[in-house]
Amino acid sequence: MMSQYLFYFLTFVAIFCALLVVFSKNPIYSALFLIVTFFATAGHYFLLNAQFLAAVHVIVYAGAIMVLFIYVIMMLNLNREVEPHKSTAIKIAATVCGCILGLVLVAALRETEMSAISEYSNPGIGLIERLGNVLFGAYMVPFEISTVLFLSAMVGAVFLSKKSIH
Amino acid sequence: MLSPEIIYKIILILAVFTVTLVVAMWSTYAERKVAAVLQDRLGPNRAGPWGFFQPVADGLKMFTKEEFIPGTADKQLFILGPCLAMLTALMTGVVIPWGGDLTFGGHSYKLQITDINIGILYLLGVVSVGVYGIMIGGWSSNNKYSLIGALRASSQMISYEIAMGLALISLVMMTGTLSLGEIVHQQDAGWANIVYQPLGFLIFIICAFAETNRAPFDLPETESELIGGYHTEYSSMKLGFFLFAEYINMFISSAIIASLYFGGYNFPFQHSLGLEGNALSLVQTFVFFCKVFFFIFFYMWVRWTIPRFRYDQLMNLGWKTLIPLAILNLFITGIVIGFRNGFFQ
Structure with a gap:
């Protein structure tokens, strides 16, 4: 029962703040509401017994990526007056695209069975020990390949940011 | 009806909260006295014997000063900044084991608010979201110096978090657990972790200095370049919160260093003293606080001894020295664990 109330509370916070991200005029406010949304999502992970995922979600998204976002917004010093406005045609196109994406998501989720999520059948499913065994056991090769992908992305970013190479 | 367990937790939370605030308050006094000793001065000596009530006087002064919000500042965020700084500073205390178990009426209670199994994470x-207070405060002031201070704080904290995380991963690999209670408990049986992880400890303590924005890493508030850095526009208790959060961070990070690398509340020969149960726990708590106070003193000692880095030196140290060293430490730890498990035979 308790987790039911928590679920509704977190869902409300997540959706409300996600809307504020879009509707805030000031980019700093948008970024801050996005952080609150990330925290609410992390709470959902906790409810699903995925503790590791929740902690890493906070560390990586709320702690690292959003700090860099806000850093860039502060550097560029964006505010209401200088924010460039797109033309009306682009705004209409964006709205139509968003609605179509929403339609696809609703169509995909309409047939899913929701009962599997609410049962919390295995309390140990998200523990780090189990996750580590799965990642370094059954999914060893995909995991290692994705790490190599990250490494190459990092090297690429460093290479691109270098202005001149002697 | 509340169960005894919940009442105990509430009392413990209040106790930890109070102790944190009191220690942080008198750390400001200790800082000025340590600075005075190192510079051959007297330090504060007017309020009470040896100036002992100086923190109380400072607190009253902060509360009674004029509350000023600049006209061009973003009001909500200007107030939110110091609140967030305090909040994140106080949040870490819940996972620290402050002593052994206490027994009341047949029930055993842990001197730790919660021993979550992802304690290190x-x-x-908390460390990674800790920078928001400074960033929001610095940006919302609408002042160039504050903004530069906030930018410095964010880039510094992001840079040093990486090395700190890598140093912690070596420790986690060695102990095989992410729970702080378990890490401290393991050091009861064997040596303190500093013996196995000297390099990891060195990296961790340097990063802890950088994360708490203490000298020689206090670039976000360099008074010679940026007036006051991120808190230039702040006055009254909002400034007090920012300054106070730094001392709380110092206390909490000292407690973390003591727990992770110096055995926490354990001390040598603790089981051959003939002490049992609650008496032993109280002695352990006393020993733990001695260790914590030593590290707080160490923070102050370093601040009044080593001059501040230049900004590029700070970044070079973080990215080109500490991160490679942390990766080397990780590598060595991995090889040693492999040898111990007979992987190479």
């Missing part, structure tokens, strides 16, 4: 999470 919780620490890293």
